[in-house]
Amino acid sequence: MLKFEANLTFLFNEVTFFDWFEAARRAGFTHAEFLSLLTLDPDELVHAVRESGLQIVQYNFLDGDLAAGERGFASHPDQRDRWREAFILALEMAQQIHPYQMHSIVGVRRPDLPYETQIATLVENLRWAVPRLEAAGIPLMVEPLNEDDNPGYLLQTAESVIEVLQLVDSPWVRCQFDIYHIQRAQGDVTRRLRACLPHIGHIQIADNPGRHEPGTGEINFRNVLRAVQESGYSRYIGLEYRPLIDTESSLEWLPMAARGRPCDVGELKL
Numbered sequence: 001m002l003k004f005e006a007n008l009t010f011l012f013n014e015v016t017f018f019d020w021f022e023a024a025r026r027a028g029f030t031h032a033e034f035l036s037l038l039t040l041d042p043d044e045l046v047h048a049v050r051e052s053g054l055q056i057v058q059y060n061f062l063d064g065d066l067a068a069g070e071r072g073f074a075s076h077p078d079q080r081d082r083w084r085e086a087f088i089l090a091l092e093m094a095q096q097i098h099p100y101q102m103h104s105i106v107g108v109r110r111p112d113l114p115y116e117t118q119i120a121t122l123v124e125n126l127r128w129a130v131p132r133l134e135a136a137g138i139p140l141m142v143e144p145l146n147e148d149d150n151p152g153y154l155l156q157t158a159e160s161v162i163e164v165l166q167l168v169d170s171p172w173v174r175c176q177f178d179i180y181h182i183q184r185a186q187g188d189v190t191r192r193l194r195a196c197l198p199h200i201g202h203i204q205i206a207d208n209p210g211r212h213e214p215g216t217g218e219i220n221f222r223n224v225l226r227a228v229q230e231s232g233y234s235r236y237i238g239l240e241y242r243p244l245i246d247t248e249s250s251l252e253w254l255p256m257a258a259r260g261r262p263c264d265v266g267e268l269k270l
Contacts, residue, residue, distance in 0.1 A: 001229065001234075002229055002237060002263055002264070002265060003263075004029075005029060005030075005031035005033060005236045005237070005239065006238075007033050007241075008024060008032050008034040009034045010241055011239060011243065012027075014247060018047075019048075020032075020034075021051070022048070024054060030261075033059060033238050033240075034059050034060075035059070035063055036060055038062060038090070042096070045097065055098075055100075056097050056100070057238065058100060058102055058103050058238075059102060059103070061086050061089070071107055071150055072104055074105075075119065075122040076110060076121065077121045080124075087104070087129055091132060091138070094138055101140065101201060102141070103202070105153075106142060106155055108151070108152040115154075118154055119164065126164070126170075129173070130170045130172050133172040133173070134170075139172050141173075141174055141175070141201050141202050142161055142165070142175065143176035144160060144182070145181050147185065156185050158177065158186065158195075161199075162199050174200065176202045177192075177203050178203070178204040178205075179219065180206035180208055180219075180240070184208050189224055190223065190224055193231065201235065202236070203237045204240040205224075205225075205241065206239075206240055210244070212241055212242055212243065213239075213241050213253065214253050216244050221268075222270040252269060253270055255269065
């Protein structure tokens with residue numbers, strides 16, 4: 001069975017941020033995720049989550065200035081203390097809104113540093129995080145991002161993320177498998193999904209090109225989601241897409257009843 005949740009940073013942009021939670025609830029969702037935790041007012045965030053009744057699946061905690069090309073800092077040696085301080089703050093916020101997991105993008109390639117130095121820094125930071133994640137009972141996701149949308153990103157393939165996870169060697173750090181990024185960077189999505197399955201902790205979806213809702217591009221989502229269902233993956237699938245027109249019309253493929261409970265791929269209008 002498949003379980004879907006709403007990425008509030010991408011959907012429901014018809015309203016302001018702290019109304020996103022209630023808008024998602026009215027649309028039938030019971031679970032949600034969002035980006036950039038530490039840019040939000042913590043008191044307003046806690047209030048919005050509690051009032052909506054949504055269960056938070058995950059949040060990013062230190063994305064940086066995305067519009068300026070920043071993509072996190074976990075692999076940057078001179079940002080080690082900043083990343084670790086943000087990680088601690090994100091864990092503290094977890095005590096208030098109780099996410100299932102957290103996510104950290106890892107940073108762009110630095111022309112002043114060898115690739116190996118950035119990988120070593122990333123692995124060091126993730127190993128440092130592991131006992132804290134285990135104590136909190138909250139795993140951390142790491143994902144590949146495609147080069148077209150994220151120039152110079154350090155980890156651009158599923159295989160590069162798996163190599164890092166093998167160096168970290170902990171079930172508390174897992175792969176976030178974003179079907180849009182994998183399709184755009186590598187293709188062959190269903191094969192890679194099956195190969196990466198032992199390491200996958202979260203799946204996100206959007207169609208390609210455009211990063212819009214399923215059915216607007218080239219990805220055969222009926223086949224891909226059938227592969228997800230048959231794989232035995234039982235965690236949530238985040239809708240991290242930009243609605244082509246508006247949120248309501250972008251959700252026509254996902255019946256209202258399937259937004260708040262596990263569903264079979266045959267129920268989807270794909």
